[in-house]
Amino acid sequence: MPNAADILIDTLIEWDVKLVFGLPGDGINGIMEALRKRQDRIRFIQVRHEESAAFMASAYAKFTGKLGVCLATSGPGGTHLLTGLYDAKLDQMPVLAITGTQYHDLIETFTQQDVDLTRVFDNVAIYNAHVSDASHMENVASLACRSALSRRGVAHLSIANDVQEMDAKLRSKRNRPKHVPNRYFRGRQIPEEIELDRAAQILNDARKVAILAGRGAVGAQVELREIADLLAAPVAKALLGKTALADDDPLTTGGIGILGTSPSQQIMEQCDAVLIVGSSFPYIEYYPRPEGARGVQIDSDPQRIGLRFPVDAGLVGEARETLRLLKPRLNSKTDRSFLEQAQTAMSDWRRKMEMMETDLSAPLKPQAVVRAFGRRIAADGVLVADSGQNTELAARHIDLGPANQFAVSGALASMASGLPYAIAAGAADPKRPIYAVIGDGGFGMQLGEFSTAVRMALPLKILVICNGMLNQIAWEQMMFLGNPQFACELAPIDFAKAAEAMGGHGFTISSFDQIEPTLEEAFSMAGPVVIQALVDQYEPMMPPKMPKNYAKNFREALADTPGHEAIEANVSRSPLREMMAAGEQEKELSENSTDLPGTP
Secondary structure: OOEHHHHHHHHHHHOOOOEEEEOOOHHHHHHHHHHHOOOOOOEEEEOOOHHHHHHHHHHHHHHHOOOEEEEEOOOHHHHOOHHHHHHHHHOOOOEEEEEEEOOHHHOOOOOOOOOOHHHHOOOOEEEEEEEOOHHHHHHHHHHHHHHHHHHOOEEEEEEEOOHHHOEOOOOOOOOOOOOOOOOOOOOOOOOOHHHHHHHHHHHHHOOOEEEEEOHHHOOOHHHHHHHHHHHOOOEEEOHHHOOOOOOOOOOEEEEOOOOOOHHHHHHHHHOOEEEEEOOOOOOHHHOOOOOOOEEEEEEOOHHHOOOOOOOOEEEEOOHHHHHHHHHHHOOOOOOOHHHHHHHHHHHHHHHHHHHHHOOOOOOOOHHHHHHHHHHOOOOOOEEEEOOOHHHHHHHHHOOOOOOOEEEOOOOOOOOOOHHHHHHHHHHHOOOOOEEEEEEHHHHHHOHHHHHHHHHOOOOEEEEEEEOOEOHHHHHHHHHHHOOOOOOOEOOOOOHHHHHHHOOOEEEEEOOHHHHHHHHHHHHOOOOOEEEEEEOOOOOOOOOOOOOHHHHHHHHHHHOOOOOHHHHHHHHOOOOHHHHHHHOOOOOOOOOOOOOOOOOO
């Protein structure tokens, strides 16, 4: 007779779960044995830290659209999962977290690792259950999978280690065996006709339509492009929507927000209507002013419609089908001047970015390395970034196409996510090339996980931006509050040597002339590769337009900031000089800005 652990793993197999990310421990010995006996049908990927397991489960769901699963032991094993699970929660990813607890009759007796993880996970989980016995497991395991997928969030099962080994001899009268189907039932959600008509009227009446595309628009590239062309509407992209249109598509102005482009900011300032497709981009100050533009929003979650902008029409449905239903109601705009102005501005923006990417000066500028790294990304490659200045560099200086995938920790914007994300991409498709741009701060946090990539022999190329600084945080200290940079310097780590010590390959770039030959050699290597770029510590993280209050704060903070002479020299270079001055005549942005680099 199967025990509770057997029932759990058999249920996961029936739900088509192929991978479980985790770390063994005595609180989950029964589950580990059930996994061992089923190695031919479900794979356990051992990580070096449970936080990584949760990040990997979240990223796996992002890359595949399937349920991500992570497993941790009792007490600290379970609590280590939290950061990665909040990443899944905030980015609406279906993840099942499984944790052990101590013996069922010792819970709440101050025994070792006596942590009530159901209470700990109460905020992060949309379904949260403590499994009482094997008969109970039949029901809750299936319901946990269904809940995570249907509500796009985290489900959690907590199982005492002795309960894992109990069989299903005892059963209540009303709990019939096999009364729960291990299937997920999908439905079709489409907007109401009246809302489609209202949306079409708003967009047809507008003279200057701008589009904001997020993660929900990925997979609807063809329909999005058709609508944009029909409305002569430039498309700004939230970070997780980077592949909603190819970065070199003439209809897009690239990213939006502090990591975005000046043309994207301009179209939001100048439009008289905005169409938001699958995005809840959090920076309200980068949206159009409500009194100056009307809004239409497409989202599969009605709770998120109107979350950032007071839209006049809300279309509840998946982006692809909703755009198809909307298109016949739209008139083709003959006046394409708004789009053409955005395209001219985008050409100028690209020229400025090229100036930064071809800067030969020393110390080495990070934009040059990132651009050269990005040019080598395969047409079907997966790119991940961590959180920090490296996110800005990847967003602005790497062009991706429609066959690429891109992912970051979006709404949570957590450091230390980049390497686990890359490993999850390799677990999802081991033959697909994987690339990562990570800062030395985030990479140092989960450095040991590189050995996991080596063990899996992943085709992974990691570019580590080594500036010895938590650079985004340093600039936030100066720009947001006018405080001098403090405590952001990092002790050096030779990541190339560390990579070699773990069985991978390591390379170092410290000057412009080393970029091409080093990347050429690094990209010829099989298996995981670390390329550390030793770049200018004082290169700024510059918004597309430096707002007036940011510029004032920066000037006040600079005198007492270490290395201020080098910082002043950098911001005096073109085009940074123009970016610093561009927004000084603009109305000040909200003082309530946060440091979230990722956008859903």
